[in-house]
Amino acid sequence: MDIEVIAEDEFGGESYRNLFGEIMADVGKAVQMEKALLVLKPEIPLFIFSVKLRAEPVSKTVADVTNIRTEGGTVYITITEERYAPDILKGLWARYGRNSVEQKTRLDIEVRNASEKDAGSLVVASGEEHLKEIIGAVWRSMPEGIKNRHTFIDGQVITVVATEERFEPHMLDEGSEYHRKMTEAGKDV
Amino acid sequence: MFEVLLYDGGVYRSEELFELIEDAGGTVIQKTRSSQMLSVTMSIPEEDRAVITAFCKEIGGEVKSVPLAGTEIAVVGPTLGRHHMPHPICDIAEHLRKQGAITVVMGLARGRGKLTSQINLEEKMIIGEYDAAIFSLGNFKPCVEAKTDLFSDIRAPVVLVSGPMPEGAENKCEAIVSGVGRKASRMRTPPEREKLDEIADKVGKILRDKKKLLDEDPLFIHPTEIKHLLEEYEPVNMCLRPAPVVLHLDGLRVKIGYGEHHEDIENMEIYGRKVGDICRLSPSKINDSSILIRIKTRSEVLQEDSVKEGGNDP
Numbered sequence: 001m002d003i004e005v006i007a008e009d010e011f012g013g014e015s016y017r018n019l020f021g022e023i024m025a026d027v028g029k030a031v032q033m034e035k036a037l038l039v040l041k042p043e044i045p046l047f048i049f050s051v052k053l054r055a056e057p058v059s060k061t062v063a064d065v066t067n068i069r070t071e072g073g074t075v076y077i078t079i080t081e082e083r084y085a086p087d088i089l090k091g092l093w094a095r096y097g098r099n100s101v102e103q104k105t106r107l108d109i110e111v112r113n114a115s116e117k118d119a120g121s122l123v124v125a126s127g128e129e130h131l132k133e134i135i136g137a138v139w140r141s142m143p144e145g146i147k148n149r150h151t152f153i154d155g156q157v158i159t160v161v162a163t164e165e166r167f168e169p170h171m172l173d174e175g176s177e178y179h180r181k182m183t184e185a186g187k188d189v
Numbered sequence: 190m191f192e193v194l195l196y197d198g199g200v201y202r203s204e205e206l207f208e209l210i211e212d213a214g215g216t217v218i219q220k221t222r223s224s225q226m227l228s229v230t231m232s233i234p235e236e237d238r239a240v241i242t243a244f245c246k247e248i249g250g251e252v253k254s255v256p257l258a259g260t261e262i263a264v265v266g267p268t269l270g271r272h273h274m275p276h277p278i279c280d281i282a283e284h285l286r287k288q289g290a291i292t293v294v295m296g297l298a299r300g301r302g303k304l305t306s307q308i309n310l311e312e313k314m315i316i317g318e319y320d321a322a323i324f325s326l327g328n329f330k331p332c333v334e335a336k337t338d339l340f341s342d343i344r345a346p347v348v349l350v351s352g353p354m355p356e357g358a359e360n361k362c363e364a365i366v367s368g369v370g371r372k373a374s375r376m377r378t379p380p381e382r383e384k385l386d387e388i389a390d391k392v393g394k395i396l397r398d399k400k401k402l403l404d405e406d407p408l409f410i411h412p413t414e415i416k417h418l419l420e421e422y423e424p425v426n427m428c429l430r431p432a433p434v435v436l437h438l439d440g441l442r443v444k445i446g447y448g449e450h451h452e453d454i455e456n457m458e459i460y461g462r463k464v465g466d467i468c469r470l471s472p473s474k475i476n477d478s479s480i481l482i483r484i485k486t487r488s489e490v491l492q493e494d495s496v497k498e499g500g501n502d503p
Contacts, residue, residue, distance in 0.1 A: 009330055009353065012330070012353065015328040015370050016328065019371060023373050026373065042303065042330075042331050042332050143329075143332075143371075144270050145267075145301035145303060165304060
């Protein structure tokens with residue numbers, strides 16, 4: 001992930017570059033981010049954190065993250081993206097019951113009395129949930145006292161503008177401008 | 190001169206160690222047992238260090254110097270939120286514990302934010318109970334400078350730890366250590382360990398100065414003597430809280446209720462005097478579950494004696 005920092009405070013700017021990278025890596029979101037822009041103005045205070053994701057957060061179904069086939073009335077599922085494994089198992093248990101779902105190995109699951117189409121359409125990760133997690137991670141990386149926040153979301157770009165007390169129009173305008181730049185820019189933002 | 194050492198080892202033959210400390214004229218400041226492991230903070234005459242170190246090695250333990258032993262230090266953050274905890278606040282507290290201090294980590298109720306941070310009188314009084322306080326602030330210079338009012342009138346000496354070096358904070362605290370701001374990971378690189386050493390050194394120097402000041406009008410009795418007396422008091426003996434008696438430079442903290450026990454303690458006798466006559470007991474501001482004992486100085490006790498004698502004259 002490429003992190004660009006705009007800050008007058010040299011120490012604070014460099015610290016937040018490291019902090020942002022470490023926090024995103026800790027919460028497992030760094031791999032999903034292509035670029036981050038941090039605008040730090042502690043003297044106002046105004047903080048604008050904008051991230052451009054590698055892909056727009058969309059809902060994932062079992063069919064998206066597994067190889068699925070049917071043989072003799074049993075659906076065989078092989079998980080291809082392991083991070084969804086707990087959610088797949090949870091979803092299958094909820095829909096078909098524990099007696100019908102058997103986990104053969106870490107990535108292989110058999111479901112009895114199920115149809116391939118039905119099992120494959122099960123949603124294992126909603127795009128909204130994913131978006132919430134990313135916004136939560138961005139909030140987490142911001143200074144603690146900066147509680148008044150506004151979020152812009154457009155496809156792959158999420159921009160959080162935050163201040164301590166009330167928003168003034170120029171703050172939101174500035175946030176919106178950085179959001180637009182991140183949205184319009186290509187890979188070489 | 191007395192030297193403070195920390196023994197870290199097993200409980201095997203520890204009774205012999207205690208006897209040796211007593212024979213040398215030393216005293217046990219703190220004793221913490223965890224299962225079969227034992228940590229003993231002891232104050233011993235400098236000339237007996239070699240004998241005690243040799244015995245500790247013989248029974249399989251290690252000995253090291255702990256310059257901050259016998260003190261209780263508060264490490265204070267703007268809040269206890271994940272933005273400030275566990276790093277670097279817990280790293281600082283851990284490092285001070287390794288130097289022998291008893292540490293307490295606390296966060297202010299409304300310490301966050303540049304424009305809205307504040308500290309109330311109760312928090313100031315709680316922090317003032319400790320021998321020293323370390324305030325750990327953040328990464329931005331304007332924010333750190335705006336928050337110096339948080340500790341400007343605290344009774345205990347304050348060390349400010351922050352990322353950038355703030356301007357105008359020199360007169361509001363005893364020392365400043367810059368280069369340690371908000372962190373998301375442990376302080377384990379060599380430069381970070383050096384910073385922790387620097388913090389411990391600054392705290393050590395402040396406490397040495399405080400000790401020197403106390404020596405100008407010495408305490409009537411050393412806190413360890415009161416500690417030994419209290420350890421025979423059953424409620425203290427039965428107290429399950431870690432370190433039920435904590436030494437301060439000018440007294441002690443006893444972790445039993447003030448309302449229930451202060452009269453018993455005041456009526457205890459040491460060197461023919463009541464503890465209540467040579468110490469001031471007060472409830473801790475944290476809650477009623479601790480008693481603060483401040484030992485009067487020799488001149489204070491002598492003056493009170495002379496007033497009493499004068500009062501008795503016909």
